[in-house]
Amino acid sequence: MNNMTVAKETRDLLSKLGVAESLYTGGNMASYTPVTGEKLADLKTVTADEAKSMIDKADAAFREWRLVPAPKRGELVRLLGEELRTAKADLGRLVSIEAGKITSEGLGEVQEMIDICDFAVGLSRQLYGLTIATERPGHRMMETWHALGVVGIISAFNFPVAVWSWNAALALVCGNSIVWKPSEKTPLTALACQAIFDKAVKRFGEAPQNLSQVLIGDRAIGEVLVDHHLVPLVSATGSTRMGRDVGPRLAKRFARAILELGGNNAGIVCPSADLDMALRAIAFGAMGTAGQRCTTLRRLFVHESVYDKLLPRLKKAYESVSIGSPLETSALVGPLIDKAAFDGMQKALAGAKEHGGKITGGDRFDAGQANAYYVRPALVEMPEQAGPVLEETFAPILYVMKYSDFDDALSDHNAVGAGLSSSIFTLDLREAERFLSADGSDCGIANVNIGTSGAEIGGAFGGEKETGGGRESGSDAWKAYMRRATNTVNYSRALPLAQGVSFDI
Numbered sequence: 128m129n130n131m132t133v134a135k136e137t138r139d140l141l142s143k144l145g146v147a148e149s150l151y152t153g154g155n156m157a158s159y160t161p162v163t164g165e166k167l168a169d170l171k172t173v174t175a176d177e178a179k180s181m182i183d184k185a186d187a188a189f190r191e192w193r194l195v196p197a198p199k200r201g202e203l204v205r206l207l208g209e210e211l212r213t214a215k216a217d218l219g220r221l222v223s224i225e226a227g228k229i230t231s232e233g234l235g236e237v238q239e240m241i242d243i244c245d246f247a248v249g250l251s252r253q254l255y256g257l258t259i260a261t262e263r264p265g266h267r268m269m270e271t272w273h274a275l276g277v278v279g280i281i282s283a284f285n286f287p288v289a290v291w292s293w294n295a296a297l298a299l300v301c302g303n304s305i306v307w308k309p310s311e312k313t314p315l316t317a318l319a320c321q322a323i324f325d326k327a328v329k330r331f332g333e334a335p336q337n338l339s340q341v342l343i344g345d346r347a348i349g350e351v352l353v354d355h356h357l358v359p360l361v362s363a364t365g366s367t368r369m370g371r372d373v374g375p376r377l378a379k380r381f382a383r384a385i386l387e388l389g390g391n392n393a394g395i396v397c398p399s400a401d402l403d404m405a406l407r408a409i410a411f412g413a414m415g416t417a418g419q420r421c422t423t424l425r426r427l428f429v430h431e432s433v434y435d436k437l438l439p440r441l442k443k444a445y446e447s448v449s450i451g452s453p454l455e456t457s458a459l460v461g462p463l464i465d466k467a468a469f470d471g472m473q474k475a476l477a478g479a480k481e482h483g484g485k486i487t488g489g490d491r492f493d494a495g496q497a498n499a500y501y502v503r504p505a506l507v508e509m510p511e512q513a514g515p516v517l518e519e520t521f522a523p524i525l526y527v528m529k530y531s532d533f534d535d536a537l538s539d540h541n542a543v544g545a546g547l548s549s550s551i552f553t554l555d556l557r558e559a560e561r562f563l564s565a566d567g568s569d570c571g572i573a574n575v576n577i578g579t580s581g582a583e584i585g586g587a588f589g590g591e592k593e594t595g596g597g598r599e600s601g602s603d604a605w606k607a608y609m610r611r612a613t614n615t616v617n618y619s620r621a622l623p624l625a626q627g628v629s630f631d632i
């Protein structure tokens with residue numbers, strides 16, 4: 128497939144998905160595909176003033192939407208799920224073009240959107256508050272959940288559409304409006320989501336205008352969203368560096384933050400592990416999405432009794448994994464997002480070498496595209512956890528370390544800044560339960576006999592420490608998108624005060 132064909136296919140997909148051509152032609156922000164490095168579009172960006180007025184409009188939309196009964200709001204999200212089902216193949220393909228994901232992962236990402244819509248539809252009838260025992264006779268105490276306001280969403284290139292949908296589907300059933308600042312690396316999929324949303328709105332019929340909007344622009348536009356007083360919650364996905372900027376800005380104006388930042392996820396392979404299963408899980412976790420998931424497996428602690436059995440098999444998997452264009456081949460590993468990602472990977476590998484790492488792979492792979500950055504995934508045997516092993520590098524590098532004592536492995540496992548996802552491979556109940564216990568893995572996600580990545584939407588998604596502490600998606604993550612009011616109602620003829628206080632006038 129030559130370069131012109133990718134750009135042409137992109138335009139065809141955008142038009143099929145209902146995106147107006149004027150949004151991505153003749154503008155001032157170029158967008159590229161990592162598959163060939165070719166330019167795809169020139170998008171129109173918004174100015175800071177335009178962004179502010181869009182947020183004002185979102186606030187007006189919120190004021191109407193919060194009065195619509197929640198199950199009715201769920202109906203809009205149900206229609207969004209239907210539209211996504213119809214658009215799955217096209218949107219999945221666009222994700223592959225714009226983020227470089229292999230076909231099945233591009234489609235999987237859209238499936239994740241459909242799943243969260245289904246979840247949110249059910250949730251729209253389950254925004255439960257508690258009834259609480261009161262100490263005063265003739266009183267009733269309860270809590271009520273109300274819509275919060277404009278929800279700002281900042282998303283990263285690597286899950287360009289699913290992360291929006293986790294936030295959007297919940298925020299919408301909770302009665303909020305949404306304003307989305309997508310990554311500058313993946314603006315086209317954002318425009319496509321907005322067009323799909325608009326179709327759902329049209330079928331729904333009576334939603335307020337500007338319920339969902341997209342801000343195309345650079346970091347300065349993201350800052351407008353973060354600093355705007357009419358945005359009570361910002362859900363931001365990206366690097367820990369980004370979170371260190373966004374978090375304090377939100378705190379300063381007492382806005383809420385859902386931060387989903389870096390991961391430096393690890394697995395422990397114990398003596399009793401099912402090695403066939405572990406091998407497959409490790410391969411997907413470490414090489415899948417070309418190592419560009421926040422849940423990617425980056426560190427592996429292997430018990431000395433199985434190290435020599437597992438390592439040669441792992442090396443073989445690394446040496447034989449298929450690499451290539453996600454659009455033309457059935458390769459399992461697609462490109463890195465850009466040159467900066469490639470440079471970051473090379474820098475980390477050089478650092479690993481300095482710390483005694485033995486590297487398999489890691490070099491640039493010739494996929495016949497001079498302007499794209501394909502790499503051979505790197506497997507690095509490390510004598511100890513040091514240097515770049517302690518940091519997240521957003522590329523397919525797996526650092527492998529040998530351990531002899533379980534407690535030491537657990538303590539090394541937890542000895543990094545990030546705390547997103549983790550796995551243990553063992554058939555020993557004691558090790559598995561210990562890993563999940565209070566002094567086990569310190570991550571927001573802890574798995575047994577599956578890899579670190581590929582979480583389902585039903586669970587709360589997020590992590591501790593430098594991962595930012597936010598939770599999105601399933602379980603009770605919806606509570607962050609609403610405000611809670613505690614209500615005490617006195618239906619008696621007396622006015623007893625709590626704590627036995629008397630105040631008779």
Ligand code: UN1
Binds near residue numbers: 239290364422579
């Ligand atoms: C991300 O990389 O930002 O658990 C999200 C997973 C996916 C989501 C990853 N469901 O790997």
